Amino acid sequence: MDHPELSRSELHRYARHIALPEVGLEGQLRLKAGRVLCVGAGGLGSPLALYLAAAGVGTIGIVDFDDVDASNLQRQILHGTGDVGRHKLDSAADRLEDVNPHVEVVGHPQRLTSENALEILKGYDVVVDGTDNFPTRYLVNDACVLLGTPNVYGSVFRWEGQVSVFATKGGPCYRCLFREPPPPGLVPNCAEGGVLGVLPGIIGSMQAMETIKLLLGKGVGLAGRLLIFDALEMTWREIALRRNPECPVCSDSPTQTGLIDYELFCGVTRPGEGSLHSAEDFEELDAASVAALLASDTPPYLIDVREPWEWAVSSLAERGARLIPLAELGDRLGEVPKETPVVVYCRSGQRGQSAARQLVAGGYGPVSNLSGGLLSWAESVEPGLPVV
């Protein structure tokens, strides 16, 4: 392998690495030659990218299409207060350049999709999964299996974190463990359920550690082992994972040999898109349609199913919305008038779908969900509305 050389200033900078017998000059050159893709520059991607840059990983790719929001700052330490409103990739590039000007940061300002994933991932030695949704996790996994690229997995929710390494040669993949995606809308995301900010710091740092070990080819990695961290109890649980001999993607005779539609696979919809469920008994309405209904002579009964703190930041209260958090809906169905059109909304549309199903099952309706939630409302009807 043709290693690039290390300059005097690099030798100085990496002195504590080079002093390690497991790293040395050769290991540091391996890190410099290393190419790592971080999928997501959020809670996990922040410590990950910072440590990879500080460690001198030569090429750090980042996939993210989001802007920095004030609600990110409690955990996404890659970005600062002055970065709010900037593209995360711009903010990340500036910060990483400051941490270590010897590394190259490559931005991929797009949503990872089945169409572009293989093209984006193929140039990298290691891919690190720091995404915030299940469709992208399945997509990253399958693309890594197809390319034979290790997938350093991490995920967080509230006080629990998970970390493992998937898709190594002979090792299990994400699908060997999570064979079927969770039913849509059942598992809340961090925006809905919260996350203690230090937690992705811990899990993302472990992903950085595993990535560096993979590049160095040293130590015992997490392939075939899932670590589950409980921050409240301060305990780690380790589960041995095996390859599923019938895994549709990584078994010796896979039934899936390319990428699929992962939104469909996970049964979720994206803001602005119609429902992918074929037999739903409620309607998905875009923001403009909901606005028109609310302005009509017979406005529907409008329910906000988010949490009180989300409601406190912004809501459609002025347009007649009532707050009934999703978790309380079952007990408070009596408050909803029967035989009246009902429109529900949440932040991004997922909780709204769950609420709509509950209402339909309770005999209410006709029921509609604001597709894409308040986020899409803020995009097309009420620009500037802050949505946490």
Next chain:
Amino acid sequence: MSVTDTIQVRLNGKDRDIEPGQTVHALLESLELHPGMVVVELNKQILPRDTYQEHQVHSGDTIELVHFVGGG
């Protein structure tokens, strides 16, 4: 004095006494876990979600429950 029979299983790395004669589905229900929210590993075998009603939990079983955690 009534004697309550329980069986001991190893659940998430800890010994735990549970009621005998339960299916995996019933166990999840008693733990207030929706079957769609966890992966169940029973004696090192990951169970398909649609078989939770079929699998009986026996004394000495090792059960690992892994939550779907998707945040980043």
